[in-house]
Amino acid sequence: MTADGPLDRAHAAMVAAPEDEAARRAYLALLVGHEFLVALKDEGAGATVEPECVELDGTTFVIAHDGDARLTAGRKGAVARLAATGAEIARLIAPQGLGLIVNPGAPEVAFVLDPDGVRWLAAEAGTRPEANAHRLGGFGRPSGVSAQTLAALDARLAGAGGLVRRAALAGARDAEGAPTLVLALAGVPVDAEAALAEGLGALMRLAGAGGARADILFLPEEGPEFAAIAAAGLVFEPPAPTAPPPPGTAGPPRLRR
Numbered sequence: 001m002t003a004d005g006p007l008d009r010a011h012a013a014m015v016a017a018p019e020d021e022a023a024r025r026a027y028l029a030l031l032v033g034h035e036f037l038v039a040l041k042d043e044g045a046g047a048t049v050e051p052e053c054v055e056l057d058g059t060t061f062v063i064a065h066d067g068d069a070r071l072t073a074g075r076k077g078a079v080a081r082l083a084a085t086g087a088e089i090a091r092l093i094a095p096q097g098l099g100l101i102v103n104p105g106a107p108e109v110a111f112v113l114d115p116d117g118v119r120w121l122a123a124e125a126g127t128r129p130e131a132n133a134h135r136l137g138g139f140g141r142p143s144g145v146s147a148q149t150l151a152a153l154d155a156r157l158a159g160a161g162g163l164v165r166r167a168a169l170a171g172a173r174d175a176e177g178a179p180t181l182v183l184a185l186a187g188v189p190v191d192a193e194a195a196l197a198e199g200l201g202a203l204m205r206l207a208g209a210g211g212a213r214a215d216i217l218f219l220p221e222e223g224p225e226f227a228a229i230a231a232a233g234l235v236f237e238p239p240a241p242t243a244p245p246p247p248g249t250a251g252p253p254r255l256r257r
Helices: 006-016 021-033 068-072 086-096 115-125 147-158 190-206 224-232
Strands: 035-045 048-051 053-056 059-064 081-085 099-102 111-113 137-140 166-173 179-186 213-219 234-236
Touching (some): 006 021, 021 147, 035 059, 059 086, 081 086, 086 099, 086 190, 099 115, 111 115, 137 224, 147 166, 147 190, 147 234, 179 190, 190 213
Parallel strands (some): 059 099, 179 213
Antiparallel strands (some): 035 048, 035 081, 099 111, 137 166
């Protein structure tokens, strides 16, 4: 199966440089915001479903597939499935002591996280950053940000379904003079801010972000704050959506063993 998506490319970069911590973090940064499909043993009742799992050396692993083709490969008939991001899956299965296997049917892009790794990923992805534009200043080019981080951020913004019209990443100083990174997002609907802040905040933390804290700001595209950050930093212009983004949902059902 051809490896041509952002997650596959990040996996290939990670495998090509096994000692490169930045490459591994860039892959995990994309994984937390990527939507996977989890096959279900049955369609469940109410808000509870049971995922397809495999036992390896006494540990139970939930299986996640990157897209319908990988989910249905080698199967006959319809497959009940759950759609959820890597972060959502990690948060759901971490308390149950489960591991995670991504794309087991495609060995060239398969990835395994043991239960400790899942708990770590859930913790890293679980905190929403707080930011206040008025306490940040000294904007400049972001320093210490790896090429892998920039590629992961670009891919995540491009995959945001057109929710972000423009974005800018810059270095900054907080009110105490400490260095930070600021990611300013323009044109985001209010009801999409929480999910984007969580996903992009996790991406910046996992990708390393040069060891600095990363603040997320939602700003008017024509306002002076966004203009100042964009003028000093790196600007991203995600592609416009080909169709309106789907309405929000209540979230995936709860997974159980």
